[in-house]
Amino acid sequence: MSVFEQWRVSTSSGVCRGCQGELTEGGVFFSALLEAPAGFERVDFCPECWPEAERDGFFCFWRTRRAQPEGKPRVDTGLMMEFFDRLEGAESEEKRVFRYVLALYLMRRKKLSLLEVSRRADTEYLLLGRRPEGRRVEVANPGIDEEQIRSAAVRLEELFDAEL
Numbered sequence: 001m002s003v004f005e006q007w008r009v010s011t012s013s014g015v016c017r018g019c020q021g022e023l024t025e026g027g028v029f030f031s032a033l034l035e036a037p038a039g040f041e042r043v044d045f046c047p048e049c050w051p052e053a054e055r056d057g058f059f060c061f062w063r064t065r066r067a068q069p070e071g072k073p074r075v076d077t078g079l080m081m082e083f084f085d086r087l088e089g090a091e092s093e094e095k096r097v098f099r100y101v102l103a104l105y106l107m108r109r110k111k112l113s114l115l116e117v118s119r120r121a122d123t124e125y126l127l128l129g130r131r132p133e134g135r136r137v138e139v140a141n142p143g144i145d146e147e148q149i150r151s152a153a154v155r156l157e158e159l160f161d162a163e164l
């Protein structure tokens with residue numbers, strides 16, 4: 001099974017993982033990404049259950065607001081930068097794909113600037129500069145095409161319940 005097929009599995013249920021209560025539209029709640037065997041899984045908690053949540057297994061977490069049906073919020077660029085940093089050095093295909101797709105997104109949002117493209121042992125690497133401080137970071141192209149990039153972006157939007 002490819003990583004892209006695995007991505008059909010889990011999204012936000014709209015239900016609190018702790019009390020099973022429904023998360024109301026427009027209400028504030030907490031979300032986290034767990035590393036499940038099939039890839040990242042998103043879990044949500046209401047504000048009452050959040051303090052009791054077992055945070056050790058969370059890859060990352062954030063405070064959010066349930067999207068109104070008429071439009072998803074824009075994704076938080078700071079949160080995406082944090083997720084990008086957490087994925088540094090990751091081995092799994094899902095994480096390497098996310099890291100590359102996030103690099104493209106963060107370049108578009110002017111949080112990273114492209115300094116150089118290089119190639120070593122059949123792999124393309126992007127050398128990027130962080131803005132504003134300029135610290136350099138390298139990202140490997142996992143060898144995916146346009147369609148796979150789009151599919152990964154859709155998956156990120158599902159996981160974070162927001163538009164890239």
Ligand SMILES: [Zn+2]
Pocket residue numbers: 016017018019020021045046047048049050
């Ligand atoms: Zn709850």
